[in-house]
Amino acid sequence: MKFRIQPSALAALITVCVTVSLPLGLHAKSYDLRADTASITMPDGTVVPVWGFADITAGSGDGIVKVPGPALDLPAADTNLTINLTNKLPVPVSIYIPGLRLAPAPANVGGRVMSFTAHAPAAPAGGQTTASFSFTGLKPGTFIYQSGSNPSAQIPMGLYGAVIVRPAAANQAYNDAASAYDNEQVVVFSEIDPAFNSYVSSNKTTIDAAHKINYSLSYAPKYFLINGKTYPDTTSPASQLVAPPARKTLLRLINAGSQNHVPTIAGKPVRIIGEDGNFLTYARNEHAPVLPAGKTLDAILDLSSTPLTEGNFFTMFDRRAWRASSVDTTGSMIAFIKSYPTAPDVPVSLDCNPFKGDMNADGKIDIVDVMILLNKFINSTTDPNGDVTPVSLAGLPCGSGTGVLKLADAMYVLQKALDIN
Amino acid sequence: MLTRQFIKRMILAGALLTLFPLAQAYAFIDGITGTSFQFAAREGRLSTPDGGNLMFWGFADITPGGRSTVQYPGPTLIINQGDTVTITLANELNEPVSMMFPGMTMLSSTAPVFSKGQPGKITSLVPEAAPRETQTYRFKAEKPGTFYYQSASNQAIQLRMGLFGAIVVRPGSLGAVSVTIPTYLSCPPVGHREGSGGVNTIISAAPCAKNFTTYAYGHQSSAYDREFLYLASEMDPKFQRWMEFEPDKINNPFDFSTWKANYWFINGRNAPDTMGMANAMNLPSQPYNCMPLFHPGEQVLIRIINMGQDFHPLHTHGNHMDVIAEDGNLLQSAPGSGADLSWEAFTVTMAPGKTFDAIFDWTGKGLGWDIYENTAIFRPYEYIPDHLKTFTPFTSPVASGTTPKLAAQGLPVIMPGIQETIAGPNWSGSPFLGSMDALPPGEGGFNPFSGFFYMWHSHAERELTNNDIFPGGFLTMAAIVPWPATGDNLTIYDEYMP
Numbered sequence: 001m002k003f004r005i006q007p008s009a010l011a012a013l014i015t016v017c018v019t020v021s022l023p024l025g026l027h028a029k030s031y032d033l034r035a036d037t038a039s040i041t042m043p044d045g046t047v048v049p050v051w052g053f054a055d056i057t058a059g060s061g062d063g064i065v066k067v068p069g070p071a072l073d074l075p076a077a078d079t080n081l082t083i084n085l086t087n088k089l090p091v092p093v094s095i096y097i098p099g100l101r102l103a104p105a106p107a108n109v110g111g112r113v114m115s116f117t118a119h120a121p122a123a124p125a126g127g128q129t130t131a132s133f134s135f136t137g138l139k140p141g142t143f144i145y146q147s148g149s150n151p152s153a154q155i156p157m158g159l160y161g162a163v164i165v166r167p168a169a170a171n172q173a174y175n176d177a178a179s180a181y182d183n184e185q186v187v188v189f190s191e192i193d194p195a196f197n198s199y200v201s202s203n204k205t206t207i208d209a210a211h212k213i214n215y216s217l218s219y220a221p222k223y224f225l226i227n228g229k230t231y232p233d234t235t236s237p238a239s240q241l242v243a244p245p246a247r248k249t250l251l252r253l254i255n256a257g258s259q260n261h262v263p264t265i266a267g268k269p270v271r272i273i274g275e276d277g278n279f280l281t282y283a284r285n286e287h288a289p290v291l292p293a294g295k296t297l298d299a300i301l302d303l304s305s306t307p308l309t310e311g312n313f314f315t316m317f318d319r320r321a322w323r324a325s326s327v328d329t330t331g332s333m334i335a336f337i338k339s340y341p342t343a344p345d346v347p348v349s350l351d352c353n354p355f356k357g358d359m360n361a362d363g364k365i366d367i368v369d370v371m372i373l374l375n376k377f378i379n380s381t382t383d384p385n386g387d388v389t390p391v392s393l394a395g396l397p398c399g400s401g402t403g404v405l406k407l408a409d410a411m412y413v414l415q416k417a418l419d420i421n
Numbered sequence: 422m423l424t425r426q427f428i429k430r431m432i433l434a435g436a437l438l439t440l441f442p443l444a445q446a447y448a449f450i451d452g453i454t455g456t457s458f459q460f461a462a463r464e465g466r467l468s469t470p471d472g473g474n475l476m477f478w479g480f481a482d483i484t485p486g487g488r489s490t491v492q493y494p495g496p497t498l499i500i501n502q503g504d505t506v507t508i509t510l511a512n513e514l515n516e517p518v519s520m521m522f523p524g525m526t527m528l529s530s531t532a533p534v535f536s537k538g539q540p541g542k543i544t545s546l547v548p549e550a551a552p553r554e555t556q557t558y559r560f561k562a563e564k565p566g567t568f569y570y571q572s573a574s575n576q577a578i579q580l581r582m583g584l585f586g587a588i589v590v591r592p593g594s595l596g597a598v599s600v601t602i603p604t605y606l607s608c609p610p611v612g613h614r615e616g617s618g619g620v621n622t623i624i625s626a627a628p629c630a631k632n633f634t635t636y637a638y639g640h641q642s643s644a645y646d647r648e649f650l651y652l653a654s655e656m657d658p659k660f661q662r663w664m665e666f667e668p669d670k671i672n673n674p675f676d677f678s679t680w681k682a683n684y685w686f687i688n689g690r691n692a693p694d695t696m697g698m699a700n701a702m703n704l705p706s707q708p709y710n711c712m713p714l715f716h717p718g719e720q721v722l723i724r725i726i727n728m729g730q731d732f733h734p735l736h737t738h739g740n741h742m743d744v745i746a747e748d749g750n751l752l753q754s755a756p757g758s759g760a761d762l763s764w765e766a767f768t769v770t771m772a773p774g775k776t777f778d779a780i781f782d783w784t785g786k787g788l789g790w791d792i793y794e795n796t797a798i799f800r801p802y803e804y805i806p807d808h809l810k811t812f813t814p815f816t817s818p819v820a821s822g823t824t825p826k827l828a829a830q831g832l833p834v835i836m837p838g839i840q841e842t843i844a845g846p847n848w849s850g851s852p853f854l855g856s857m858d859a860l861p862p863g864e865g866g867f868n869p870f871s872g873f874f875y876m877w878h879s880h881a882e883r884e885l886t887n888n889d890i891f892p893g894g895f896l897t898m899a900a901i902v903p904w905p906a907t908g909d910n911l912t913i914y915d916e917y918m919p
C-alpha cells in the first residue's frame with residue numbers, strides 16, 4: 001500500500017531525491033528473476049503445480065516463487081528496465097511485455113515458432129540457464145510481463161506479473177494531474193485449470209510425436225484468481241485490497257488470464273483513466289469495465305466525497321460470474337476492498353470487517369459468541385472484536401474503537417448468529 | 422391504381438387481425454412507474470419458439486395493482502431523476518435472494534452477507550431476503566440514464582436463472598428544444614405525430630427546425646422521438662433442466678465450465694417471438710417484445726443492457742448508431758458539453774453488466790433513389806437530392822415481370838413474374854417505401870405499412886438460433902414505417918405508432 005497522509009511533502013522529497021541522485025533518463029532498474037516450479041494450495045485443499053517467477057535481486061528479492069510473479073515497480077521517472085532471468089524450468093522461458101519495445105527474435109523448436117524473443121533454454125536436470133531482457137524508452141503506465149515462450153502453456157502455468165512505470169511526479173499514474181491518486185493497488189486477474197497445470201507440469205510440453213500440443217484444447221479453468229488468490233482465500237486480511245475513505249485509490253487492473261473479465265465493484269463505479277499504458281484524455285465512468293485477456297486498465301476508485309468516518313467493505317467481483325461448481329462459491333472471482341476510518345483522519349482507527357463478533361475465533365458467529373460477549377459486557381471486560389456498534393452507513397460493524405462492550409453489541413452479534421440481515 | 426389500393430386495404434385489414442392486436446406496445450418501452458414497489462422472487466416457466474419450455478427464476482411486481490406474474494426479465498422500472506425508490510422484496514424461492522442497483526446511490530446497507538459470519542460462506546453482496554422473508558432496498562436515482570437491477574446473491578446461478586431487470590431513469594425536463602434540420606432533408610411534419618395534422622402537405626424549403634421534448638440525458642444531444650430496449654440474456658437448457666430436475670444437487674453439482682448458451686434472448690424472448698406483440702397471451706411470463714417501428718428521420722434511442730454472462734455484438738442494419746452513453750454516463754468531454762465524445766458503430770459490444778445508449782436514425786440518405794417512388798411531393802425527412810434526381814412521374818402501373826421497373830430511377834430491380842416468386846411475409850410487393858404491389862395469393866400480410874425491414878441482431882451468428890434451429894435467438898427486425906401519404910388512414914398509424 002502506498003497510502004500517505006501528506007502527499008505534497010513526500011512528493012517534494014521524491015522529486016529532490018530523483019533530481020539530485022540520477023539525471024532523468026539514465027535510470028535503469030534491474031530485476032533478477034528466477035523461473036521455477038512451485039505449488040499453490042486452493043481453498044478446497046487442491047494442490048496445483050505452477051510455474052512462477054521469484055525475485056532474486058541481491059538485497060531486495062525474497063527468492064520466493066510467486067503467482068503472479070513479483071510486481072516490477074520502477075522508480076519514478078525511470079525509463080529503462082532490465083530483467084536478468086535465471087531459468088530452472090525444464091522448458092525454454094523468455095519474458096516479454098506487451099506494449100513495450102523489444103526486438104523480436106522468434107525461436108523455432110521442431111519447425112514451430114515457440115518464442116517471440118530469444119529465450120533462456122530449458123534447464124538441464126538440477127541446473128539452470130540464463131537470459132537477459134532489456135526494455136528502454138519506457139513511458140508511464142501499467143503493463144504485464146509474461147513468458148514469451150509457448151505462451152498458451154506457460155502463461156496459464158503462472159509466468160506473469162505486473163510492470164509499473166511511473167512518471168516523475170509522485171502519486172500520479174501518468175504525466176497528467178488528472179491521473180493523481182492518494183493510494184494505489186495492483187489487481188491481477190487470472191485463472192487456473194488444475195488438470196491443465198498437472199498435465200503441463202509433468203513435462204508433456206516436449207514437442208514430439210507422442211506429445212502434441214493438445215492440452216490447451218481442454219483448458220477449462222476451475223479457479224478464478226485475484227492477485228493469485230481465489231475466494232474465500234481473498235477474505236484473509238492480507239489479501240484484502242485497501243481504499244481509505246475520503247481518498248482516491250488507483251486500481252491497476254491487469255488481466256493475465258485467458259478469459260475476458262468484467263471487474264465490478266458492488267455499489268461503486270470507477271473512473272477509467274488509462275488503458276494499456278496510455279493515459280485517456282477523457283476518462284470514462286463505468287460500473288462494469290471490460291478487461292479482456294492481456295489488457296490493463298487504470299481505474300480510480302474515487303472516494304474523495306466519502307466522509308472520513310465512513311466504513312465500507314466493498315466487494316469486487318467478475319460480473320461474468322464464472323465459478324467452478326454450483327455447490328458453493330469456492331473458486332469464485334470475488335475479492336474485497338476494505339475502506340475503514342483511519343487515524344489520524346479520525347480519533348481512533350476503526351475495524352469494520354464483517355467477520356467481527358466471532359468472539360471465540362472459531363470461524364463462525366453463533367450463540368456461543370453472544371454468551372461470551374454478554375459475559376464480558378457484565379464484567380466490563382473490553383474486547384475490540386465485540387465492539388461492533390454503532391454500525392456504519394453501509395451496515396458494517398465499525399464499533400466505537402474503544403473495545404468497550406455494550407448491550408447493543410450483543411444484540412447485533414445475536415442478529416448475525418441468527419443470520420438476520 | 423384501383424387494384425393496388427384494393428390489395429393494400431385487404432392486407433391491412435388482415436394484418437390488423439393477426440399481427441398487431443396490441444399495437445401500441447410496439448413503440449415505447451414497457452415498464453412500471455412509481456417510487457415504491459413490492460417485488461416477489463419466484464419460479465416461473467418461459468417458452469422458446471422451437472417449442473421448448475424452460476424453468477426460470479424471476480421477479481414479479483406484486484405492488485397492489487401490479488401485474489403480479491413472475492416475468493423474464495423482471496419488470497422494467499421507469500423512474501425519474503431525483504426519485505428516492507423503495508423496493509420491498511418478498512422471497513418465494515428456497516435460497517436467499519437480494520437486489521443490487523449499479524449506478525444508483527444506495528440508501529440501504531451495502532454490506533456483504535456471510536452466513537453466520539463465516540468468511541467462506543458469502544451468500545450475497547448486499548443484505549438479502551431469506552426464503553419466505555422480505556428485505557427492503559432504498560436508493561436515490563441521482564443520474565438519468567439506462568441502468569439495471571439484479572440479484573447480488575449466488576450470482577453464478579441466479580443470473581443464469583433470470584433474476585434481473587432494466588431501470589430507465591428519466592431526466593428532469595429541459596422543455597422543448599429546437600434542433601435545426603440539415604438542409605439536405607425535407608422538413609419535419611407539423612406537430613410531428615400522425616393524426617396531429619398536416620403530414621401530407623409538406624413541401625417546404627429548408628432550413629427548418631424540429632422541437633424535441635424527450636431526452637435520455639439532461640442534454641439536447643440525447644433527444645429522441647422513440648425509444649426501444651435491448652436487454653440481452655442467454656440460457657443453457659442443460660443447466661435450466663439440471664436446476665429443475667436434478668434431485669440431489671449437492672452430490673451431483675453442475676460444472677459451470679461446461680455451461681454453454683444455446684438460447685439467446687432480447688427482452689426475455691427469442692426470435693421470432695421478439696417481434697410478437699407485447700403482453701401476448703401465449704407468453705404470459707415474457708411480456709416484453711422488441712420490435713422497433715419508426716419513421717424516416719426520427720431519432721431512435723436504443724437502450725442496451727447485457728444481463729448475461731457472455732459478450733454479444735449488437736449489430737444494426739440500415740445505418741450506424743451513435744453511442745452517446747455508457748453505464749448511464751453521457752459521453753461528454755465536460756459537464757454540459759453534450760455527447761461530444763459519442764462514437765459511431767454498426768456493432769456495439771454488449772458486455773455483461775454493462776449498459777449503452779445509442780441514437781439511430783434512417784432517412785434513406787445517399788441510397789441514390791427516391792424511396793417513396795416518384796411522389797410529387799416531399800414527405801418528411803426525405804433526402805432531397807435523391808428525391809429530385811429520380812423524380813420521373815408516371816401515369817399507369819407497370820406490369821411486374823415484363824418491364825424493368827422504373828429504370829429511369831436507377832433502382833436496379835427487375836421484378837420476376839408473380840408465378841416465379843416466393844414472397845416473404847414482410848414483402849409488400851414493391852421495393853418502394855409505403856408502396857404496395859400485387860402479391861401471390863396468400864402471401865405477404867406482415868407489412869401493413871409497406872415499410873422497410875432491417876435486421877438488428879447479434880453478429881455472433883451462432884446466437885441467431887434457438888437450440889440449433891435457425892433463424893431465432895438474438896434477432897429482431899427494425900421497421901422503417903413510411904410517413905403517411907394523402908389518403909392514408911391516419912387512425913391506423915395512430916394505433917401502431919403512438
Ligand SMILES: [Cu+2]
Nearest residue numbers: 736738876878
Ligand atoms: Cu446482419
